[in-house]
Amino acid sequence: MSQKRLEILGELIPKGSRVLDLGCGDGSFLKYLQTSRQCFGYGIELDDANVASCIERGVNVLQLNLEEGLKLFENQSFDVVLQMDTLQHLRNAETMLKETARVGKMGLVTFPNFAHWPNRLSVLKGRMPVTKHLPYEWYDTPNIRVATFNDFQELAQKNNLRVSKAFGLVGERPISIFANLLASTAVFTLTSTLSTGEN
Amino acid sequence: MQFKEVLPLESGASLGSYELAYETYGQLNESRSNAILICHALNASHHVAGEYLGQSNSKGWWDNMIGPGKPVDTNRFFVIGVNNLGSCFGSTGPMQINPATQKPYGADFPVVTVQDWVDAQEKLVTRLGIENLLAVMGGSLGGMQVLAWSMRYPKRLKHAIVIASAPNLTAENIAFNEVARRAIVTDPDFHGGHFYEHGVIPKRGLRIARMIGHITYLSDDVMNTRFGRQLRRASDLSDPDATQAQNYLYSTLDVEFQIESYLRYQGDKFAEYFDANTYLLITRALDYFDPAKNFGGNLSEAMRCIEAKFLVISFTTDWRFSPQRSQELVKALLDNHCQVSYVNIDAPHGHDAFLLEDPQYMSVVKSYFKHL
Numbered sequence: 423m424s425q426k427r428l429e430i431l432g433e434l435i436p437k438g439s440r441v442l443d444l445g446c447g448d449g450s451f452l453k454y455l456q457t458s459r460q461c462f463g464y465g466i467e468l469d470d471a472n473v474a475s476c477i478e479r480g481v482n483v484l485q486l487n488l489e490e491g492l493k494l495f496e497n498q499s500f501d502v503v504l505q506m507d508t509l510q511h512l513r514n515a516e517t518m519l520k521e522t523a524r525v526g527k528m529g530l531v532t533f534p535n536f537a538h539w540p541n542r543l544s545v546l547k548g549r550m551p552v553t554k555h556l557p558y559e560w561y562d563t564p565n566i567r568v569a570t571f572n573d574f575q576e577l578a579q580k581n582n583l584r585v586s587k588a589f590g591l592v593g594e595r596p597i598s599i600f601a602n603l604l605a606s607t608a609v610f611t612l613t614s615t616l617s618t619g620e621n
Numbered sequence: 622m623q624f625k626e627v628l629p630l631e632s633g634a635s636l637g638s639y640e641l642a643y644e645t646y647g648q649l650n651e652s653r654s655n656a657i658l659i660c661h662a663l664n665a666s667h668h669v670a671g672e673y674l675g676q677s678n679s680k681g682w683w684d685n686m687i688g689p690g691k692p693v694d695t696n697r698f699f700v701i702g703v704n705n706l707g708s709c710f711g712s713t714g715p716m717q718i719n720p721a722t723q724k725p726y727g728a729d730f731p732v733v734t735v736q737d738w739v740d741a742q743e744k745l746v747t748r749l750g751i752e753n754l755l756a757v758m759g760g761s762l763g764g765m766q767v768l769a770w771s772m773r774y775p776k777r778l779k780h781a782i783v784i785a786s787a788p789n790l791t792a793e794n795i796a797f798n799e800v801a802r803r804a805i806v807t808d809p810d811f812h813g814g815h816f817y818e819h820g821v822i823p824k825r826g827l828r829i830a831r832m833i834g835h836i837t838y839l840s841d842d843v844m845n846t847r848f849g850r851q852l853r854r855a856s857d858l859s860d861p862d863a864t865q866a867q868n869y870l871y872s873t874l875d876v877e878f879q880i881e882s883y884l885r886y887q888g889d890k891f892a893e894y895f896d897a898n899t900y901l902l903i904t905r906a907l908d909y910f911d912p913a914k915n916f917g918g919n920l921s922e923a924m925r926c927i928e929a930k931f932l933v934i935s936f937t938t939d940w941r942f943s944p945q946r947s948q949e950l951v952k953a954l955l956d957n958h959c960q961v962s963y964v965n966i967d968a969p970h971g972h973d974a975f976l977l978e979d980p981q982y983m984s985v986v987k988s989y990f991k992h993l
Contacts, residue, residue: 440958464955470981473964477932478988484951484963494952 423506426594428454431506434530434587434611435459439501442466442525444488444518445508449476456481463500489514492521498617500526507607509533510565516581522614523582529612531578535590537570537602555606571602574610583612624744628706634731637720641745642704642711643667646687647695649751656699656751658742658778659683660759660766663834663903664895666710669702670695685978692987698755703745705738707902715898716817727898728814735762735910739769743777755993756780757929760975761942762903765910768950771929772912780993781929782986785939785975787946788920788953789911794941797837798904801830805897814898823897828888830900835887840938840971844880851879920949921956930960932989934982936974937967962989 423431428451435441438460443452446465449472455461464482467473476483486494489512503526509515510533522529534555535541544551550560558565569577571590578585589598590605597604622643628636644667649656659669661682670681670688687693687700704712707730715730722729746754757770757778764786771781790798805811808826812819836844853876855867869877876882916922931954935947944965954961966982968974974982 462958464961470967474981474984474988477962477964477985478991480992482960482962484961485965486948486963494948494955496956499955 423450424594427591428458430591430594430596431530431532431609432459434609435461435502436528437461439463440499441502441504442495442500443504443506444492444522445505445511446472446476446481446483447506448472449479449481449483451504451506452476452481453479461502488512488518491517492525495525497524498527498614502526502528502530505529505531505533507532507534510567510569512567515567516577519578519581519583522612523616524614527614527617528586529583529610529614531574531608531610531612532591533569533574533608534565535571535602535605535608536568537572538606539603542603553606569608571605571608574608578610578612582615584615584618585610586613587611622745622748624741624748626744628737628741628744630731630737631734632732636706636713636731639706639713639741640711640717641706641713641741643745644669644702645749646670646700646702647698649699649749653751654753654755655697656701656746656749656754657693657756657758658701658703658746658754658770659687659693660738660742660757660763660770661702661705662759662761662763663900663907664891665763666708667702667704667712668710670700682976685976686983686986692983693758693990698990698993701746701749703742705733705903706741707733707899707906709896709899714896715814715902716896725815725817727817730898730902732905732909733902734906735765735769736773738906739766739773742766742770743774746777752777754778756782756990758782758784759786760784761786761972762907762910764942765907768912769910771927771931772924775926775928778929780932781927782932782934782989783947783950784934785936785942785947785972786950787942788913788949790907791946795908797833797941798908800833802901802904804829804833805900808897811897814901816897822892824892827892827895827897827900828885831888831891831895832884835884837941838972840940840969842938843969843971846969848878848880848883852877853879853882920953924953924957924959927954927957927959931962932986933961933963934975934985935963935965936971936982937965938969939972939974941972 441461441463443465446467452465466484473485503522541551588610589596590601591607625638665682668681669683673679689696704710707714715726719726757767759767764783767781767783805826808823810821811823913920913923933947935944951963964985968979
């Protein structure tokens with residue numbers, strides 16, 4: 423993740439939060455949150471190389487399979503649960519949103535926006551998109567859940583998550599107007615309605 | 622090192638005076654802040670790394686992990702290996718003379734627990750002039766000692782490295798231990814644990830104990846890869862009947878399969894150097910370990926006092942101390958907001974993997990120790 427993106431997304435996390443990062447990759451965002459936002463947290467990651475990178479960085483990492491849920495974590499035990507470019511890899515994407523709402527008071531979710539205009543163009547031409555942000559062919563992509571900016575808003579509400587902020591990223595530039603068309607990455611901050619007592 | 626003071630034991634008994642065998646590697650720094658204690662498992666000792674001068678085949682049991690430039694780098698750290706009470710490698714144990722009777726302790730050696738071992742280790746560490754350990758590290762039963770350290774002396778260690786371990790033994794695990802113990806105790810040479818004075822050793826029992834233990838340390842896959850259904854004679858090139866070697870002997874008593882030959886070899890080797898009473902004591906210590914017991918079975922409550930930062934490692938094919946058991950530990954640490962990393966190493970070797978060289982395993986430990 424670029425420094426600029428670390429800063430834009432880091433801004434969304436209240437300082438000193440207890441953070442759980444689902445699919446934390448090499449741990450760079452968690453490291454950034456620890457050093458620049460005084461956060462305390464754990465990452466969950468399955469990939470061996472990424473787990474080793476986290477340990478190398480001095481980030482707490484737990485090698486667990488997200489497809490098995492978050493059974494090690496108690497209700498509302500984290501201030502923030504992160505899913506940065508994780509959702510699209512999960513078979514149980516919806517369950518994981520429910521789990522996010524159960525375990526965290528707040529959620530931060532990012533994913534590649536399938537309705538980004540180059541993707542639309544490609545589909546119009548009759549081909550699945552292969553772009554900078556979705557660089558895989560349809561048959562070998564790890565992105566098994568492709569969603570659009572608008573799709574996600576709907577699903578979040580269904581799973582005890584109220585959207586508090588929604589915007590898109592065009593490269594490193596945040597945009598909030600026509601995000602569904604213009605943004606390559608969708609960014610959502612969510613409040614767990616289980617923490618606020620809403621239904 | 623000799624200790625004259627009485628060591629009260631968990632059972633209520635006590636040891637009047639005792640000796641602890643230990644080895645150290647590397648240099649203790651001026652601030653005495655680079656000490657790492659290594660806890661051994663069932664059949665190991667204080668000799669964790671290096672070779673004794675002029676003795677080939679004397680490599681320490683964790684030599685691939687500990688030494689100059691290795692994951693636990695003795696160029697940076699002062700590493701202490703200690704032999705536990707009741708063992709048969711130099712520390713006070715059943716083979717030693719009981720001052721009360723002037724005869725070997727034998728079966729009269731008091732039952733010692735993981736907690737007792739840790740208490741004795743603490744005395745040793747203190748005597749070495751070390752107030753705070755940088756880390757305590759161990760695998761299997763050694764990992765249980767690390768846990769006990771972190772609960773009993775929470776302020777005395779900064780890091781706890783628990784490998785292929787569990788917060789207690791399952792019924793199946795206790796069952797394996799019991800089969801091993803029955804093999805020893807029912808050996809006619811056991812003499813109620815006082816076999817030393819009869820000049821015999823219950824080797825048959827020890828062999829069988831080791832054979833069953835060994836099966837549980839391996840995985841089905843690794844056993845099949847290594848031995849499969851291979852016949853022993855087929856692999857014996859000196860056999861003049863090599864052409865006949867693929868035929869069964871149709872014997873119930875001969876060694877037929879390669880795996881039988883391997884297990885017998887392991888059993889024989891073990892019976893040569895290991896003490897039967899020690900085997901009973903150490904497997905019992907494993908059975909008894911259960912820090913949650915005094916907290917109504919609630920491990921999170923039991924671990925509330927923990928201050929150390931944890932690295933927990935399990936191995937995917939380890940069925941004796943399965944990854945799920947390590948995850949119970951992780952859960953209790955998470956409940957207490959402790960710092961913890963957990964790595965589940967994808968290795969084929971079963972429980973034994975914690976003693977073997979695996980690139981991911983070694984690199985994770987190395988990276989972790991870099992930050993200490």
